Amino acid sequence: xxGVTQTPKFQVLKTGQSMTLQCAxxxxxxxxxxxxxxxxxxxxxIHYSVxxxxxxxxxxxxxxxVSRSTTEDFPLRLLSAAPSxxxxxxxxxxxxxxxxxxxxFGDGTRLSIL
Amino acid sequence: AQSVTQxxxxxxxFEEAPVELRCNYSSSVSVYLFWYVQYPNQGLQLLLxxxxxxxxxxxxxxxEAEFNKSQTSFHLRKPSVHISDTAEYFCAVTQNGGYNxxxxxxxxxxxxHP
Numbered sequence: 001x002x003g004v005t006q007t008p009k010f011q012v013l014k015t016g017q018s019m020t021l022q023c024a025x026x027x028x029x030x031x032x033x034x035x036x037x038x039x040x041x042x043x044x045x046i047h048y049s050v051x052x053x054x055x056x057x058x059x060x061x062x063x064x065x066v067s068r069s070t071t072e073d074f075p076l077r078l079l080s081a082a083p084s085x086x087x088x089x090x091x092x093x094x095x096x097x098x099x100x101x102x103x104x105f106g107d108g109t110r111l112s113i114l
Numbered sequence: 115a116q117s118v119t120q121x122x123x124x125x126x127x128f129e130e131a132p133v134e135l136r137c138n139y140s141s142s143v144s145v146y147l148f149w150y151v152q153y154p155n156q157g158l159q160l161l162l163x164x165x166x167x168x169x170x171x172x173x174x175x176x177x178e179a180e181f182n183k184s185q186t187s188f189h190l191r192k193p194s195v196h197i198s199d200t201a202e203y204f205c206a207v208t209q210n211g212g213y214n215x216x217x218x219x220x221x222x223x224x225x226x227h228p
Contacts, residue, residue, distance in 0.1 A: 004157070031214050040123070042204055042218035043158075050213065058215060090157055099208035100146050100165050103216065105157035 002026050006091050006106035013081045013113050021076040021109050023091030029104070031097040032074040036060065036087040037108070043090060049074055050097040081113045116141040116207050120219035128227050129197055135190040135222045137205030144210035147188040149179055152202045152221075161203070164188060175199070200226045 007022045025032065033048035035058075045058030049068040063085060065077040074093075078085060089109045094101035121136040139145065146165050150158040162173025169181040179190045188205060205219040 033214070035216075035218075040220050042118075042206075042220045043216070044218070045215050048213065048215060092158075094214050097213045099210060099212050099214050100163075101214050102148070102160045102163060103158075103214065105150075105159070107155070107157045 004091055004093055004104050004106035006089075006109050008109060009107065010110045011112070013078075013111065015081060015083060015113060017081050019078050019081065021078075021089055021091075021111070023074045023076065023106060024072050025074075025091075025093040025104070026072065027093060027095075027104065028071060029093035029095055030071070031094045031101070031103075032068065033058070033092050033103070034064070034066065034074070034076045035090045035092065037090060038087050046076065046089075048097075078111075083113045085111065086113045087111060116143075116145060116209060116217045118205050118207055118217055118219035120203075120205055120222050122222050123220065124223045124225065126225045126227060127195055130194050132193050133191065133195050133199075133224065135203050135205075135224065137188045137190065137219060139186050139188065139205070139207050141186075141207065141209070143212075145207040146210055147179075147181060148206045148208075148216070149173065149177070149188075149190050150204045150206060151175075152204065154201070158204065161190070195224070195226050197226050197228060200224060 034046040035043040047066040049055045092103040149161040206216045
């Protein structure tokens with residue numbers, strides 16, 4: 001099992017550009033989520049999905065879109081990149097959406113917006 | 115709404131010394147509690163979790179944590195640290211009965227010196 005795979009690992013964008021961060025898991029997990037990590041702030045939830053076709057907003061959803069067409073994949077789209085979106089992005093998955101389930105994290109995508 | 119406060123942003127310690135990383139949480143509802151560890155340039159890995167039952171929980175790599183409901187705390191301890199324990203540690207909560215939406219503290223950077 002590869003676990004949770006995120007691509008790319010690093011990316012530099014110009015303000016206004018769009019891009020998609022990819023996330024795939026091979027554990028047949030129903031629940032997937034995206035977090036951003038900023039210094040001194042821990043991780044904050046952007047969007048989450050409790051199953052294919054079902055997504056919802058987290059704490060900091062503005063400027064991001066998600067979709068979940070398959071159980072395995074949960075891409076995160078930046079519509080028009082802004083310097084405030086410079087961050088490290090983590091995708092995570094768990095067996096179900098219940099709060100007692102441990103989450104499995106990818107290694108992150110380091111994104112810089114110039 | 116829940117919140118998590120990690121009382122120390124950095125903890126320096128010598129190898130083989132004991133360490134305690136402090137975590138307090140605030141919530142009007144019952145929560146599940148987690149400690150995750152992040153090694154440099156990696157994703158987060160679950161150390162341990164408290165769901166119910168015994169208030170002392172043991173995790174991987176010799177770590178343990180104690181849930182104290184009256185103090186709303188979940189402090190992480192290790193009796194003797196190694197150089198390899200140098201990492202960032204995150205305390206997190208989810209709502210009991212809610213979705214698996216982790217609320218993280220800001221993190222504590224543990225630096226183990228020889």
